[in-house]
Every structure is written in structure tokens, then in C-alpha cells.
Amino acid sequence: MSRTSNSLRNVGSTVGGQMLNSILRFACRTVFLHTLGQEFLGISSLYSNVISLLNISELGLSTAITFSLYKPLADNDRQAIRAIMGFFRTAYRIIALVILGAGLMLMPALPYLMTGVTDKVNIYHFYLLYLTETVVSYLFFSYKSVLLIASQKKYIVDLVMYGCQTVVNLLQMAVLIFWKSFLLYMVLLIVNHVVFNIITACLVDYRYPWLRGKAPKLPKEEKKAIFTRIYATGLNKISVAVGTSTDNLVISSFVSVVAVGLYSNYAMVVQVFQKLLSGVFQAVGSSLGNLYATESRQRSAYMFRCLNLLNNYLITLCSVCFLVMFQPFVQLWAGEDYLLSYGVVISIVLNFATNYLQNVVQIYREACGTFTRGKYRPIFTALLNLIISVVLVRWFGIGGVLWGSIISRMITAWWFDAWLLHRAAFGISPWGYYGQCGITLGLCAACTAFMHLIFCKISHPSWGMLILMGLISAGTVTAVYLLIYGTTPEFAYLKKKGLHLLQRQSS
Numbered sequence: 001m002s003r004t005s006n007s008l009r010n011v012g013s014t015v016g017g018q019m020l021n022s023i024l025r026f027a028c029r030t031v032f033l034h035t036l037g038q039e040f041l042g043i044s045s046l047y048s049n050v051i052s053l054l055n056i057s058e059l060g061l062s063t064a065i066t067f068s069l070y071k072p073l074a075d076n077d078r079q080a081i082r083a084i085m086g087f088f089r090t091a092y093r094i095i096a097l098v099i100l101g102a103g104l105m106l107m108p109a110l111p112y113l114m115t116g117v118t119d120k121v122n123i124y125h126f127y128l129l130y131l132t133e134t135v136v137s138y139l140f141f142s143y144k145s146v147l148l149i150a151s152q153k154k155y156i157v158d159l160v161m162y163g164c165q166t167v168v169n170l171l172q173m174a175v176l177i178f179w180k181s182f183l184l185y186m187v188l189l190i191v192n193h194v195v196f197n198i199i200t201a202c203l204v205d206y207r208y209p210w211l212r213g214k215a216p217k218l219p220k221e222e223k224k225a226i227f228t229r230i231y232a233t234g235l236n237k238i239s240v241a242v243g244t245s246t247d248n249l250v251i252s253s254f255v256s257v258v259a260v261g262l263y264s265n266y267a268m269v270v271q272v273f274q275k276l277l278s279g280v281f282q283a284v285g286s287s288l289g290n291l292y293a294t295e296s297r298q299r300s301a302y303m304f305r306c307l308n309l310l311n312n313y314l315i316t317l318c319s320v321c322f323l324v325m326f327q328p329f330v331q332l333w334a335g336e337d338y339l340l341s342y343g344v345v346i347s348i349v350l351n352f353a354t355n356y357l358q359n360v361v362q363i364y365r366e367a368c369g370t371f372t373r374g375k376y377r378p379i380f381t382a383l384l385n386l387i388i389s390v391v392l393v394r395w396f397g398i399g400g401v402l403w404g405s406i407i408s409r410m411i412t413a414w415w416f417d418a419w420l421l422h423r424a425a426f427g428i429s430p431w432g433y434y435g436q437c438g439i440t441l442g443l444c445a446a447c448t449a450f451m452h453l454i455f456c457k458i459s460h461p462s463w464g465m466l467i468l469m470g471l472i473s474a475g476t477v478t479a480v481y482l483l484i485y486g487t488t489p490e491f492a493y494l495k496k497k498g499l500h501l502l503q504r505q506s507s
Helices: 003-035 037-058 061-075 078-113 123-136 142-150 154-179 182-207 220-254 257-282 285-294 297-333 342-356 359-368 377-396 398-426 431-455 463-485 489-506
Strands: none
Touching: 003 037, 003 154, 003 257, 037 078, 037 123, 037 220, 037 257, 061 078, 061 142, 061 220, 061 359, 078 123, 078 142, 078 220, 123 182, 142 154, 142 182, 154 182, 220 257, 220 377, 220 398, 257 297, 257 342, 257 359, 285 297, 285 359, 297 342, 297 359, 297 398, 297 431, 297 463, 297 489, 342 398, 342 431, 359 398, 377 398, 398 431, 431 463
16 A cells, blocks of 8 residues: 555544544533533643653653664564564563552652642542553553554554544543542543553454564664664653643642643643644654655655645644634633633643644654754753743743743744754755744734634624634635645645545545
């Protein structure tokens, strides 16, 4: 099967699964709000971020293993594949033990991470459930899914994952409605991981029966190469975790745990689109790795520009819709008690936009193997982010925490990672990329200002008006991008692939 066919299947399964999952997550969150309330919502969001920090122990191992599998899969070197997968299995078991130990040691510090928690909530019991969910995600043959991803069959993993999540979300809503039990709600998440891992492992064993049995030892040279990649990706993962997962910790410690719950409603909506954006481009990651390994650097650079144009359009579309629709949406959905100030909303959207300007850069760095260079940059970004966030939260609250992420990202990761990719992987200047990022942010601001002029007199929106606002915002952004980029070679390529996809679907 060609790279294009695999990529289209991967993108289709990711987008379709994400859309279905997002609808069910939204429904589940709505039931959660009305059955358990703000305090449980804040604690749930906080623990999710604490666990994300513990997941640093994985150190990007799956990324390094995926890259190591590209060449053996292309050469059909079964012995090498079995050796790499055996190493991965052992590593994941060790990681599960490390996360369990680190999580248990963190328990005495939990009260100091929360402000405004009542005695009716047993924070330790709930924390143990979240910790168990994470540890289980590394066991029960979870390592096997990486082989499908590396072989450009991510759509199989997606179908199983979203199928399991659909069933679990429906059961969670039933549990919340009839029993209002947070305990059963969490147990279902644990069961979800176990079932997903076992089903995926069975599918891998069916497709690759030669993978069974005792794996041969991985050569020392390959181990050394993998550890070099793990070291580099691990530093980057630390940066990402500190840049995203510590936000709720700082808000909970310096503002309140209820504020975490209010912010998490906005963050949940943003995360839906973040996962869609990431999913679309990560779905083609293995194909990009194959392209870089088999074709010219000029071809890879051209594909980068095409994907970056698509990424920038989606960022602008999402950002404008967020800024126009966030407040009326939360007001209609959860009520005025759950609204944050519009200044905080701007910070949330700008944090999203500046983060995902790097989306294609990060995927290409992993696909091309350049993540081993500039490996200490993420540490500087993480430390700077934490320092600025702690300083600004005292004066600006939630908005100050988000500006810590924005400022640290823009003065370190944004320009440096793109410069490194362009120089090391493509052998060209990154200034064209920088210019496109500036244009994207400018278009976000201009389109949002135009939309506010149209909708500024609407004080009591309805669901119908909200849909109309979204359609007009999306249409305006699309028209602007067609006007600016409609005659470029990159747009022509995207149009050609889009029409090809539509023809395949119709046939």
C-alpha cells in the first residue's frame, strides 16, 4: 500500500474517531458537571496533570522506538524488529514500576498542591485511582501498538482505541446519572486501558505471527542509538510536560482548585481541537519518516511547506472561532457561574495558537531524526516557563500562568526548533517559516476583530445564533486564506490530495 493511501487511512480514522470521541467526552463532561460539581471537576483536572508529569518517565521512548523501526520495516528485517520490540517490552515494564514508585512518593505532597478543598473529598483515594490507570496503560502488552504505528497502520490502533473509548464514555455517563459514583467512573477508565491493550496485542500477533517467542538480544550499537534518541526526546518531553501539565498545579496552588475546574472547561474544548490537529499530522508521521529516508531533502521541504500551510489555516480557523464563540458557548452550556474573563480567554487561545504553530515542526523533527540535536533547549524552556508562570500568577491569576507558557515558548522553542529543522534536515533558511507564523497570528487578530464588529451587539445568544457565528467565522477565515494562498503550489498540492480523498470516499 502506498504512503498516500496509508496516510489517508490514518488521517480518516484519526479525525473520525476524534470527532465521535469529542462528542461523547463533551456529553460525559456535561453529566459530570451536573452530578459531581465544580470541586470534583477541579480535582479531576488537577490529578490528570499530576499524572501527566509522572508520564515523563516514558521519556519519549515510543518516539525513539518508532524511528528505530522505520528501516527494519522497510527492509523486512524480522530479526531486527523482534529485537527492538523485545527491548521495548522490557523498558515499558520498568517504566510502569518507576511511575508507580514515584506516584506513591508524591502522595504526602498532595494537600500542598490544592487550595480550597473540603473534607468531603478523599484526595488520596481518587489519586490512587488515577495512578493505577496510568500504570496499567504501560502493561498488558501495550508496547505492541508501536509496531502498527511505525508500519503506517495507525488507523488500526485508532479504530480499537476509539471503539473502546466510545463504550467506556457511554458506561461512565450511566454510572454518573444513576449512582453519581466517581469510583466507578475511574474504574471504567482502568478497564478501558486493559481491554484496548489486549485487543491491540491480539491484532499485532495476528498480523505479525513471527513476532511471538523469545526475542533476540538487541545489538549494543542499536541500544546506544536508541538511548541517544531517548535522551533527546526525553528532554523535549520534560519541556512539554512542564509547559502544559504544571499550569493546573500552579493555578491550584496559588488560586484555587475550583479555578482549575473553571479553566478545565475551556481547556477541554481546546484539547478536542488540539487532538484533531495533532492527530491529522501525527497520522502521516510514519509516512514522512519513510519519505525522508527514501527521497530528496528538497521533496521533504516541499511537503513540510504544504503541511504547514494546512496547519496554519486550521490554527487560524480554530483560534478565530474560539475567540468569537467561547464565552457564549460556556454561558449556554454550563451557565454564567462557569465563565472566565475575556482576558483569560485571549490568553487561552494565544497559548493554543503559539503552541500549534510548532505542530508540523515537531512532527518533522521526530520523522527526520533531528530530535537528537538541540536536546538541552527543552530544559531551558521548561525552567523559564515555570519561573514566569509563578511570578505572573500572583498579579494576573490564570492568565498569568498561560502567559508564562506563551513567553517562554516564543523566546526559545518557536524559533530554535524551526531553525534546527530547516538547517539540519532541509539545508535551507527558516525565515520563510517565521514569516508564515507572523502572517498566521496577524490573520487571527484581523479576522477576530472583524467578527466582533459583526456580533458585538449580541448579549443573549442562542444555540442557533452560536452555530451561525461559527459558520460566518469559518467562512471568513476560509475566504481570506483562498485570497492569499489560492494560487500557491502548496495550495494546489493540498487541493489535489483533497479532491483525491473525496473521489476515494465517493467510490
